[in-house]
Amino acid sequence: MANHNETLLIEGLRQQKSSAYTELIEAYQHMVFTLCLKVLGNREEAEEVAQDAFIKAIASIDKFKGESKLSTWLYKIVYRKCLDRLKQLKRKPWSLGIDKATEKYFVADNEGGMTGFEKSEHSQLIKECINQLPADEALLVTLFYYEESSLSEIAEVLGITENNAKVKLYRCRSKLASVIKENVEPAILESYGI
DSSP, rough: OOHHHHHHHHHHHHOOOOHHHHHHHHHHHHHHHHHHHHHHOOOOHHHHHHHHHHHHHTTGGOOOOOOHHHHHHHHHHHHHHHHHHHHHHHOOSSSSOGGGGGGGTOOOOOSSOOHHHHHHHHHHHHHHHHSSSOOOHHHHHHIISSSOOOOHHHHHTSSHHHHHHHHHHHEEEEEEEHHHHHHHHHHHHHHTOO
C-alpha cells in the first residue's frame, strides 16, 4: 500500500502536474539509473533507457493499481526496458559492475580497521566478485542488498513467485560467498605477506 506522500504523488501524476513529474524523477532517478547501469553496463545507454522508463511510467500511471509500492512498479518498468534494450543490442550485460554509491552494503566499516585505500581495494574486489555472477543473479543481489528491496518486491520486478525469489537469493548468496572466498581471501592474505 502507498503512504500518504506517495498517494499524493500518484494523484499529481494522474492529473499531469509538472511538479509531480519533477518529484517522481528526483525521488527515483538514482535508483532507476543505477539499475539501468548495472544491467546495460554502459552509461549512455543507461541514461537513455532511464529516460525512456520515466516516460513510460508517466504515460502509463493510470495502469498503476496501488497493489505494490510505486518504486516496485517503476522498477518493473525499468527492468523490462533494460531487457528490451539488451535484446536490441544483443550483447552481454553487466560489463561495468557495481557503482561506488552502493558499495556500502557489502563492505563493512570496521572502526579503526582499514584505511581508505584498503577499503577501496576491498570494495573493488567485492565488485569484481559480483561481476563474476550471471547477470540475473547479480541483479537479484543488487536489488536485495543495494536497493533493500523485499522478496515480494523482487519477485514482482522479476516476474517470479516470492518463494522462487527466496530460493534464488539463497543460491546467489551461496555462489557469491564462494566467489568471494576464492578471490578475496587470497588477496587479503597476499596483502599481509602470507
